[in-house]
Amino acid sequence: MGRRLTFDIFRYHPSTAGTEPRMQTFHLRETPGMNIYAALTRIREEQDPSLMFDFVCRMALCGSCGMLINGRPRLACKTFTGRLPDRITLYPLPVFRLVGDLSVDTGGWFRHVTLKTGAWLHTSRAFESSAPEERMDNETALQIYEAERCIECGCCLAACAKVHIQPGFIGAAGINRLARFMLDPRDERSAAQYFEVLGSEDGIFGCMGLMGCEDNCPKDLPLQLQLAYVRRRMAAAGFGPRGNRRK
């Protein structure tokens, strides 16, 4: 027989009239290999089918299931109950708009920041279907991929003190996403153009260096390294003549 686990779960459906925020307690018998995904699924199927939470891939690749687990932003799919005490508190991630219970609107946040920062490959060259591909050094491809590994789960933002006091700050995920294009030789934007979107208090100069992002990244991304890289590039761009002194 496994342990008897107690789950204290935040409940609130903001779009359903007549509901109030509250905590609700559930009990479950722990089974071998149980993670928070399995636990929540069982609670919904066996105890309260109105419980809202998000899972898609359940293998730490889609970024849907970020939540506060005993106060820490974590991916619920790769958080195993066996490594937690028998009382587990679950809150939705802060920063993001609440959809209901443990479900938050990370998708809307990231879409907004992507649009705000133009976080896609900017190139003026048309595609020719019959031409062979342009070459790229594999080391460069791997460097881009390393930044590209971010799954936009929002854990870094939930763990960032600055985002909490400055809602416009795009945080480590937003900056890392742009760093990915700054590293990419196919992107035609200049340092000065990047400075326009990143060289501000809502961009790279908003970071206070508290490192909550890197400490809580479930994908172990080297976020501080990326932030330092971007900060250096943007400082050079900002201080150079018309931002072009250093590329």
Next chain:
Amino acid sequence: MSAGRTHITDVLVLGAGLAGERTAIEAAARGLEVVILSLVPPRRSHSTVAQGGLQAALGNSVMSQGDSPDLHFADTVMGADWGCDQHVVRLFVNTAPAAVRQMARWGVPWSRITAGERRLPDLTVVEEPEAAAGLINAKKFGGTTKWRTCYAADGTGHALQYALDGMVLSLGITVHDRTEAVALIRDGEKCLGAVARCLRTGELRAYLAKAVVIATGGCGRLYGLSTNSVINEGTGLSLALDTGLACLGNMEAVQFHPQTLPPTWIPVSEGGGYLLDRNLDYFMPHYQPENNKQPYRDVTARLMQERIRAGLGVESPHGPHLWLDVRHLGAEHIARQLRSLAAFCRDFAGIDPARELIPVRSVQHYVMGGVRTNIDGAAYGLKGLFAVGEAACWDLHGFNRLGGNSLAETIVAGMAVGKKAAEFALGEALHYSSALVAQHLAAQEDRVRRLIAGQNGGENVYALKKQMGQILTEHTGIFRTGSGLKTAVAALGELHQRAQRVGLVSSGRGADPELGAAMRLPGMVRLALCIACGALARTESRGTHYREDYPNRDDVNWLNRTLAYWPPGAEKPVLKYEPVRITELTPGKRATPA
């Protein structure tokens, strides 16, 4: 509940995975207004979890030299056990290289060739020439003559999805995420749009369009055990089937991934590993004498299941499993080249694959079946309806899909179908009657009202879903028999009755998840019945469809495609058949390429 807004657009795409977004881009590039509906934010789609890669005959690397669309064609047709549409395969293999290169232009960091010595997973060393340096690299996947799988490190699906979603945003394509289509609006011959439920508020809305594209992915979650994301419940397939006009092709063709990690059933690709039984006996050479050959997935899954049946599996709380051994590859190779595999083992099973054996078992992975379309992606039976990707039976894969061909299909078919859907929409005026739209909305409102009021009965949606998963896993799995399939058809038939009598435990108000599950369930059981009935009728073995009582392929009687229709009010699908199109490669003996 009040009826929400009505949205009008040119092209409506259901699903924002790779196939949906690639289709939408193609239509938007022709100046059309496109709206995409998605259950989840696009970057959370099931497409993002695709690890392996994408098949395209670029022929760049040493191990790919001499590759061509012709070889890709032959591999795909043989892999499909001749069950595919060769006309479609030809279009696909010819377009795939350009599709890969276009994704490079859109930002995918494809892994590139480095000149010099390269150590392969089987530990042999090859030399990449200077001339190839910087071109897109390829790796080996089962069932291909040449190394053809293009990849972006260990996250190809993720890289593709983020690049496409960036394009979608830059083109200003409208995406309504957390929105689930619950019915297609149609007038008896033409599809006019969809009724959708907002998963934030529960509100019902109508979307009207000149062309509607189903890109909702597969239905793996019909099965109790599956590698699929939890959202893969086949809603798009159900919507098409429930029109009574469109049909589903080859639903009995279901692929099982040989190696998945219990209890989460995450696929762990072999990457040069050995499969061992409980006695640590390397059993594959007994069946496949040439070590270098990586058999088709259906063959591997059957061999593994046979081993378990022979009592040579390892007992565990999650059922019997076998072992995957990658220890000989060395800690460095595993950390560098098999990073995802190592992470899955560590995070989801507490295992270090450099030192320990990995438990593996075969579970449901992919459906070759889907909404039957022609080569343009146009659905049979309903004008203005298209389907693409895993939701479609475009019929690239026949009865067994090669690894890497699904990811390639999403973008290649997205290009082709997006173009055709756009052409259709450009030549079409939107004629609809507001009474017809109101009638479709009212029908869905009525379903919601009855469920909330408990007017249908008191069956529990989750209990029924679990039973359906068990029935499918037990009787329509890797091995099938006539008697097992008869049992499945009877049990699913009863379940279909009970699925009409679901009552909610919760209030059903707002975006209640139980209401969503209850609305989906009857359609899911109908899909399950299409699988079981199709499998029972098909008295032969072809690719993944393996009948123990009919172990041979039967080209005389069964070189055809199953079409499953569901007439309104029926209790079972009506099965029809159409011949498979053979254009270049006549059916022959199926053998794993070296």
